[in-house]
Amino acid sequence: MKNSRLKLNADETEFLIIGTATQRRKHDGFFPIHILSQSVTTDASVLKLGVTFDENFNFKQHISKTYRCCFYHIRRIRRYILLSVAKTIEIALTSSTFD
Incomplete structure (x- = not known):
């Protein structure tokens, strides 16, 4: 990211774990992803391009x-x-x- 002069906005960056309840239990709890010393956390639902995606993908x-x-x-x-x-x-x- 540094080579292409991109920066990560940790306040607006989020990720979503999609799967069945059993699959999500393997990753339950809070576990952040660290990118360039910035922490990105999981979210239960994400709004992108006017569509709300949730963890069950329903x-x-x-x-x-x-x-x-x-x-x-x-x-x-x-x-x-x-x-x-x-x-x-x-x-x-x-x-x-x-x-």
């Missing part, structure tokens, strides 16, 4: 966060639109987010 957190966001916006405009329009907006928001 996207449960990502899906629930997306639905919460969509329903928040629908609740904000619900009193101004018909129920059928709200359902159409819900489908449009969720399907465009997951495609």
Whole structure:
């Protein structure tokens, strides 16, 4: 990294151990990775490019966060639109987010 003049930002660098519960138990606890005297720690979930990856790799957190966001916006405009329009907006928001 020094040859290419790159620096590690330890505050924003994170890594994720993905696997079944049994596989993750082999690596449980806190064990940091040391790169150029900087410590990088594990995280239970990581947000990259708008997608939340979790340790089970099942996207449960990502899906629930997306639905919460969509329903928040629908609740904000619900009193101004018909129920059928709200359902159409819900489908449009969720399907465009997951495609």
